[in-house]
Amino acid sequence: MPELFTVVSTDEAFERLRAHLAWTVRPAEVPLGLALGRTLARDVIAGEPLPPFARSAMDGYAVRARDTLGASESSPVYLRLAGEAEMGSIPAFSVAPGTCARIHTGAALPAGADAVVMVEETNLVGAAEVEVSASVAPGEDVIQLGEDVVAGERALEAGRRLRPVDIGALAALGVVDVPVAQMPRVAVLSTGDELVAPGERTRPGEIRDVNGPMLCAMLERAGAAARHHGIVPDDEERLVEAARAALDASDALVVTAGSSVSARDVTARALACLGSPGILLHGIAVKPGKPTIVACCDGKPVFGLPGNPVSAAVVAWRLLLPTVRLLLGETVPHGGLAPAPRTARLTQNVPSRSGREDFVAVRLVQADDGEVLAEPAFAKSNLVFSLSRTDGLVRVPRDSGGLRAGERAEVFTW
Amino acid sequence: MPELFTVVSTDEAFERLRAHLAWTVRPAEVPLGLALGRTLARDVIAGEPLPPFARSAMDGYAVRARDTLGASESSPVYLRLAGEAEMGSIPAFSVAPGTCARIHTGAALPAGADAVVMVEETNLVGAAEVEVSASVAPGEDVIQLGEDVVAGERALEAGRRLRPVDIGALAALGVVDVPVAQMPRVAVLSTGDELVAPGERTRPGEIRDVNGPMLCAMLERAGAAARHHGIVPDDEERLVEAARAALDASDALVVTAGSSVSARDVTARALACLGSPGILLHGIAVKPGKPTIVACCDGKPVFGLPGNPVSAAVVAWRLLLPTVRLLLGETVPHGGLAPAPRTARLTQNVPSRSGREDFVAVRLVQADDGEVLAEPAFAKSNLVFSLSRTDGLVRVPRDSGGLRAGERAEVFTW
Numbered sequence: 001m002p003e004l005f006t007v008v009s010t011d012e013a014f015e016r017l018r019a020h021l022a023w024t025v026r027p028a029e030v031p032l033g034l035a036l037g038r039t040l041a042r043d044v045i046a047g048e049p050l051p052p053f054a055r056s057a058m059d060g061y062a063v064r065a066r067d068t069l070g071a072s073e074s075s076p077v078y079l080r081l082a083g084e085a086e087m088g089s090i091p092a093f094s095v096a097p098g099t100c101a102r103i104h105t106g107a108a109l110p111a112g113a114d115a116v117v118m119v120e121e122t123n124l125v126g127a128a129e130v131e132v133s134a135s136v137a138p139g140e141d142v143i144q145l146g147e148d149v150v151a152g153e154r155a156l157e158a159g160r161r162l163r164p165v166d167i168g169a170l171a172a173l174g175v176v177d178v179p180v181a182q183m184p185r186v187a188v189l190s191t192g193d194e195l196v197a198p199g200e201r202t203r204p205g206e207i208r209d210v211n212g213p214m215l216c217a218m219l220e221r222a223g224a225a226a227r228h229h230g231i232v233p234d235d236e237e238r239l240v241e242a243a244r245a246a247l248d249a250s251d252a253l254v255v256t257a258g259s260s261v262s263a264r265d266v267t268a269r270a271l272a273c274l275g276s277p278g279i280l281l282h283g284i285a286v287k288p289g290k291p292t293i294v295a296c297c298d299g300k301p302v303f304g305l306p307g308n309p310v311s312a313a314v315v316a317w318r319l320l321l322p323t324v325r326l327l328l329g330e331t332v333p334h335g336g337l338a339p340a341p342r343t344a345r346l347t348q349n350v351p352s353r354s355g356r357e358d359f360v361a362v363r364l365v366q367a368d369d370g371e372v373l374a375e376p377a378f379a380k381s382n383l384v385f386s387l388s389r390t391d392g393l394v395r396v397p398r399d400s401g402g403l404r405a406g407e408r409a410e411v412f413t414w
Numbered sequence: 415m416p417e418l419f420t421v422v423s424t425d426e427a428f429e430r431l432r433a434h435l436a437w438t439v440r441p442a443e444v445p446l447g448l449a450l451g452r453t454l455a456r457d458v459i460a461g462e463p464l465p466p467f468a469r470s471a472m473d474g475y476a477v478r479a480r481d482t483l484g485a486s487e488s489s490p491v492y493l494r495l496a497g498e499a500e501m502g503s504i505p506a507f508s509v510a511p512g513t514c515a516r517i518h519t520g521a522a523l524p525a526g527a528d529a530v531v532m533v534e535e536t537n538l539v540g541a542a543e544v545e546v547s548a549s550v551a552p553g554e555d556v557i558q559l560g561e562d563v564v565a566g567e568r569a570l571e572a573g574r575r576l577r578p579v580d581i582g583a584l585a586a587l588g589v590v591d592v593p594v595a596q597m598p599r600v601a602v603l604s605t606g607d608e609l610v611a612p613g614e615r616t617r618p619g620e621i622r623d624v625n626g627p628m629l630c631a632m633l634e635r636a637g638a639a640a641r642h643h644g645i646v647p648d649d650e651e652r653l654v655e656a657a658r659a660a661l662d663a664s665d666a667l668v669v670t671a672g673s674s675v676s677a678r679d680v681t682a683r684a685l686a687c688l689g690s691p692g693i694l695l696h697g698i699a700v701k702p703g704k705p706t707i708v709a710c711c712d713g714k715p716v717f718g719l720p721g722n723p724v725s726a727a728v729v730a731w732r733l734l735l736p737t738v739r740l741l742l743g744e745t746v747p748h749g750g751l752a753p754a755p756r757t758a759r760l761t762q763n764v765p766s767r768s769g770r771e772d773f774v775a776v777r778l779v780q781a782d783d784g785e786v787l788a789e790p791a792f793a794k795s796n797l798v799f800s801l802s803r804t805d806g807l808v809r810v811p812r813d814s815g816g817l818r819a820g821e822r823a824e825v826f827t828w
Binding site: 106172209263387 | 446447464465466501518522562569580582583585586587606607608612613616618619620626627628629631642648673674675723727755756757780796798799801802804
């Protein structure tokens with residue numbers, strides 16, 4: 001075999017790959033309506049301040065704050081009504097000393113005014129006089145020009161995955177052509193003499209390809225353009241041919257190997273000849289998922305994942321998806337592991353062996369006191385429903401010596 | 415005004431709406447490759463067992479367990495090699511007493527065999543004899559027929575939002591045309607004399623529509639087919655006309671009102687005449703977001719959201735998105751609030767008033783000890799970047815009297 005079966009830690013596996021990648025983010029422009037979930041390819045600099053003018057935060061009267069000094073219910077001040085600040089334009093008049101202007105939430109403050117008295121603190125006396133029964137400070141109930149964003153400020157940074165609130169922020173800035181990273185094209189190849197496509201009829205002894213569709217879905221959710229390149233038998237020559245064609249058409253390649261040692265060997269030999277430097281490591285200290293191959297072929301990441309669906313899902317989640325984030329230009333922490341999105345209290349001990357990172361599928365259940373508990377679902381790694389029946393993975397950190405019942409564990413939901 | 419401004423709790427607001435909805439999930443079929451994130455419209459019943467035959471979980475030899483009784487390193491047993499179980503077919507031979515068959519992980523067990531001895535516990539002696547140095551129990555290292563799924567079993571239930579692992583599970587079952595719920599069509603209308611579309615040039619006093627694009631993105635992420643029906647000025651007649659057209663073309667309608675009292679009144683009057691029974695409530699006990707209108711018009715949900723982006727996002731998240739899940743046929747708990755996806759420790763007190771549910775935007779930061787802290791970002795509700803700069807919302811439950819620094823709070827990430 002061309003490579004040594006040297007088991008390295010998951011963190012080191014990811015960093016070795018990162019060090020070998022030759023990649024620059026390819027920018028694209030998409031309309032705002034299609035930007036949700038995409039990653040910004042460059043910083044978005046505010047071209048103007050937000051709000052672009054001082055606005056009222058209340059319904060009431062725009063005033064010069066100094067005019068309200070000492071006003072109270074027992075001793076109100078009286079201001080002459082100079083006009084009304086219409087929505088959607090800058091008032092043509094100004095608020096001179098001793099005057100005020102009717103104003104609605106969101107309207108531009110007239111020149112001269114520096115505060116708003118809310119309507120509840122006022123009384124309109126006749127047609128043109130306003131009784132003000134509270135004193136306001138300068139700036140009170142006013143949203144200042146540039147209070148949200150200053151012109152020239154970096155409003156949104158490159159590498160950010162756009163959420164609905166960011167779509168709102170881009171709309172506020174008038175950014176309707178959004179500079180995003182092109183989706184990395186990731187090819188998925190399934191291998192195995194026993195596999196047939198999910199839509200095909202199985203003959204006795206055959207099973208349907210689970211990993212191809214599952215990995216494509218994981219990649220898609222992570223922001224990649226995943227494409228399944230079909231099923232290849234456990235034949236080195238045909239695998240090399242299919243893998244080379246898939247990699248040529250893509251930015252990364254994932255091969256899910258068969259589960260037997262001989263099928264894995266075929267995969268290893270095939271991946272070894274796809275480019276330079278080739279296989280970086282074969283075997284990672286993770287359970288399940290140990291017989292993973294990580295390669296870099298002429299700057300492109302290539303993975304050989306175990307054939308068991310549970311192992312494939314764990315390794316894809318642990319190494320493949322952070323690699324997609326790298327290709328999108330996102331910030332990926334050392335070792336690839338982002339902070340766990342949640343924690344939950346374990347209902348059982350989860351043993352582990354030193355020197356290895358373990359993942360156990362869990363169901364989350366809410367206890368009567370509202371606390372979320374994680375019930376380990378120890379299952380054979382060949383059974384895909386042992387994943388589908390769970391909510392996520394609990395991580396047992398390397399050298400932790402396992403986790404105890406009652407302990408709070410990191411949970412990565414599917 | 416046609417409706418009373420009666421403030422009800424968020425839970426009650428949701429339940430009043432649920433009680434009035436006239437809705438049945440509309441099923442559709444999508445190919446497996448497009449099913450990620452969709453909701454199952456009906457139960458998926460397994461048409462066959464999984465795996466469909468007993469398979470080996472190891473590389474080794476298929477045996478009759480009884481033949482290995484008492485085998486050990488010091489006292490091995492010897493079995494005659496009857497053949498090799500090829501991948502992808504059912505072996506044509508059977509394992510008679512005193513014989514065994516070479517087998518790879520995933521291959522079908524030959525008839526007669528009921529266990530697998532892993533290769534590490536064996537030695538091939540000559541061409542046709544296998545030395546077995548460990549005793550195995552019946553079923554050892556075998557995945558039994560139907561161990562993952564039994565034929566006729568409900569494998570995946572209606573109302574489930576499909577995750578990548580579920581895509582794998584459907585592939586395993588051969589379900590390539592997936593019965594999903596049609597995406598509910600939700601119309602979004604923005605109102606306000608001061609608003610212009612994000613791609614248009616603003617004149618002094620005008621601002622760009624933030625809520626339209628942001629709410630569409632939130633709805634899209636929740637599984638709806640959102641469509642922005644444009645910006646309508648604060649004019650009752652024109653709003654009624656636009657709202658009626660939008661609702662006729664949709665399954666639900668969201669109007670983001672202006673922020674001023676008069677703009678809200680226009681919205682309330684317009685929504686009141688869209689169908690029966692009309693407005694269910696006007697005002698919910700939530701901060702921000704109090705001046706929300708919930709209506710049901712001829713069985714369709716209709717919302718009037720506050721104009722401030724922060725208020726609109728909170729109410730959309732609290733009431734609108736659970737409504738989308740209802741329309742998708744998902745299980746929605748009483749009051750609409752799903753369990754918080756995570757908790758974090760607050761860095762500051764978050765005060766609250768009794769009788770009201772409060773939401774405060776927070777930034778999540780990881781402390782040196784790995785714990786995730788929630789830093790409240792108290793901000794004016796008119797500033798969209800006060801959302802974009804945060805990671806989610808902390809919820810202060812009703813009648814909790816606020817949350818204290820150091821307390822663990824529920825966090826709903828954007």
